Amino acid sequence: MGCVFRRGKIYWIKYYHHGKAHSETSRSETKEVAKMLLRKREGEISKGKIPGIYLDKVTFNELADDLRADYEINKKKSLDRLEISINHLSESFSGFRIVEIDSPRIKQYIQKRQEEKASNATINRELAALKRMIMLGKRSTPPRVENVPHIPKLKENAPRQGFFEHGDFLALRDALPKYLKDFVTFGYKTGWRLSEIADLTWNQVDLNRGIVRLNPGETKNDEGRMVYLDSELREMFTRLWEARKRGSKLLPWVFLNQNGTTRIKWYYRSWRSACKRAGVGIRLFHDLRRTAVRNMVRAGVPERVAMMVSGHKTRSVFERYNIVSEADLKLASQRQEAYLAAQTVTKTVTIEAFGH
Numbered sequence: 001m002g003c004v005f006r007r008g009k010i011y012w013i014k015y016y017h018h019g020k021a022h023s024e025t026s027r028s029e030t031k032e033v034a035k036m037l038l039r040k041r042e043g044e045i046s047k048g049k050i051p052g053i054y055l056d057k058v059t060f061n062e063l064a065d066d067l068r069a070d071y072e073i074n075k076k077k078s079l080d081r082l083e084i085s086i087n088h089l090s091e092s093f094s095g096f097r098i099v100e101i102d103s104p105r106i107k108q109y110i111q112k113r114q115e116e117k118a119s120n121a122t123i124n125r126e127l128a129a130l131k132r133m134i135m136l137g138k139r140s141t142p143p144r145v146e147n148v149p150h151i152p153k154l155k156e157n158a159p160r161q162g163f164f165e166h167g168d169f170l171a172l173r174d175a176l177p178k179y180l181k182d183f184v185t186f187g188y189k190t191g192w193r194l195s196e197i198a199d200l201t202w203n204q205v206d207l208n209r210g211i212v213r214l215n216p217g218e219t220k221n222d223e224g225r226m227v228y229l230d231s232e233l234r235e236m237f238t239r240l241w242e243a244r245k246r247g248s249k250l251l252p253w254v255f256l257n258q259n260g261t262t263r264i265k266w267y268y269r270s271w272r273s274a275c276k277r278a279g280v281g282i283r284l285f286h287d288l289r290r291t292a293v294r295n296m297v298r299a300g301v302p303e304r305v306a307m308m309v310s311g312h313k314t315r316s317v318f319e320r321y322n323i324v325s326e327a328d329l330k331l332a333s334q335r336q337e338a339y340l341a342a343q344t345v346t347k348t349v350t351i352e353a354f355g356h
Contacts, residue, residue: 002014002015002041003038010025011026011030012024013038015038024037024041059095060101061090061095063134063144064089064133066133066136066137067082067086067132068086085125088126092108093105093109093130101134101149103149106127110154119157121156124153127152134148163294164188164280164283168280171278171280172278172283174278175274175275177258177270179258183255183264184285186236187288188288189230189232190227190309191292194266196214197255198253198264198266199263200254201252205241211228212227212229212237214226227309237254240254247260271283296309
């Protein structure tokens with residue numbers, strides 16, 4: 001049986017779990033408060049639960065380490081992004097016990113990050129990391145967390161809609177340094193991610209068949225994919241292969257930096273300068289990905305095939321990249337007008353032919 005006793009002015013409780021005695025302060029000078037805490041602990045033990053005193057000791061830092069370990073075990077590619085989120089969270093919650101991280105403190109964190117000019121999307125990624133680590137604690141055996149606080153999700157800005165019309169792309173490519181022209185051309189036609197193109201090696205290229213492959217595990221969604229090179233890309237890869245054979249070292253990467261000594265590490269300064277010279281405004285390399293999806297759909301490529309080329313796993317994300325422009329809307333209106341005009345002519349001819 002448990003009991004209540006006093007140390008100085010503060011009441012403490014004593015109870016047994018698995019035959020081991022535990023003492024815990026009620027943090028109160030009122031005996032009834034201590035009795036209520038004792039009944040709570042005895043109730044938890046009778047239901048087979050871990051007494052709350054254990055859960056009360058679990059800290060943010062412990063669960064952050066557990067979350068890192070979970071990412072490493074599952075070989076998640078976003079570990080670097082997780083570290084950034086945890087670093088920001090640690091500035092506010094390091095050393096805190098999880099039971100102290102409640103909704104008011106989370107709101108304070110959101111306000112702090114907004115004052116630091118962090119975007120809602122960035123804050124949401126950080127809050128998602130916080131929620132994930134707490135949920136892992138709750139699902140562990142034995143559980144390390146009893147309750148998950150409400151963690152709100154902020155409204156994010158609409159996804160970017162940037163893409164290139166063909167003339168804008170040609171102007172930008174002409175303004176880029178020579179060593180980047182082939183790199184962006186491949187991105188423009190395939191919609192592959194920057195890192196996928198930068199890491200592309202010759203053992204992934206079959207020039208005889210005109211095929212470039214990404215093996216399973218080399219992509220963001222871990223699924224492999226393959227593209228067939230059109231005549232321009234095939235000529236480009238052939239030229240790059242011949243240049244490689246003439247080099248002093250047979251480097252593994254397809255696209256090399258300006259000195260030809262290693263793979264391309266993206267130079268945003270060169271990109272921004274080219275955008276300015278080409279007069280196309282502020283653009284992102286990722287706009288090429290949206291452009292490739294848009295171009296394939298408008299060229300009549302079946303959406304499922306386009307998704308396999310660009311590497312989009314879900315239709316919902318693919319649709320975000322299939323951007324509709326003002327020119328598309330104008331073309332839709334013109335096509336509808338032509339269709340209705342054709343229907344009117346057909347109806348007139350029918351009436352005249354049958355006299356009705």
